[in-house]
Amino acid sequence: MSTAGPHGDAPAAARAPGLADQLRAAVRPREEGRPEEARELLVPLCAAHPEDAEPAYQTAWAHDVLGLEAEAVPHYRRALALPGLTSADRRGALLGLGSTYRVLGRAEEAVATLSGGVREFPDDAALRAFLSMALYSAGRPKEALELALILVAETSADPGVAAYGPAIRHYARDLDALS
Known part of the structure; x- marks a missing residue:
């Protein structure tokens, strides 16, 4: 299962009347731990609004949370x-899709x-961390480790890691270099 970030609203001019309220109502069950209920509300909402990106994103997320990765893609x-x-x-959709591809064995x-x-x-x-995992899954462990180590060096609050950050990077x- 992949994860994604919080939901937002598309520009008001592009949104069908009442859709924002319908989306909030459909997403709420997922946020409250009832993802199947959310999916049941989001699938028809997504089908009714094929021109709006947010119902598609929320529907993908609902499938992902339920372990229905192939249906999320x-x-x-x-x-x-x-x-x-x-x-x-x-960002959440890119991370969710990339992670979902990895879970499905579609590493490239x-x-x-x-x-x-x-x-x-x-x-x-987060995108760089998931990319590191995808690189590993794609049989590119050296690139994966390089990215992961740089990410640790750049983001760690640990005083020891911070002190050695330049050397780690x-x-x-x-x-393969020893000096």
């Missing part, structure tokens, strides 16, 4: 193809999706 793809996602939701698609996410949101540590960039 087309919804993630549609959400990402349409305009209107907030920046946070776009995971790497491509998450790499695109990292290019679009270079400061997002240096060696991570060439794991």
Whole structure:
């Protein structure tokens, strides 16, 4: 199962009347630990609003939470193809789709999706962490470890890691070098 960030609203001009309220009502059960109920509300809402990215994103997320990754993919793809996602939701959709591809054994698609996410949101540590896992799954363990070590060096609040951050970053960039 993959994870994603919180939901947001598409621009008001692009949203069908009443859809924001319907989305809030449909997402609430997932937030309250009733993901199947949310999915039952979101699937028809998504079908009724094929031009709106947020119902697609929320429907993907609902499937993902339930372990229905294969069913989540087309919804993630549609959400990402349409305009209107907030920046946070776009990040969540990229992370969710990339992670879902990895869970489904589609490692190269995971790497491509998450790499695109990292290019679009270079400061997002979660995207880089999931990209590291996808690289490992794609048979690229050296790249995965390099990315993970740099991420640790850049984000750790541990005083020891922070003190050795420059050395960790240096060696991570060439794991085979001994000096």
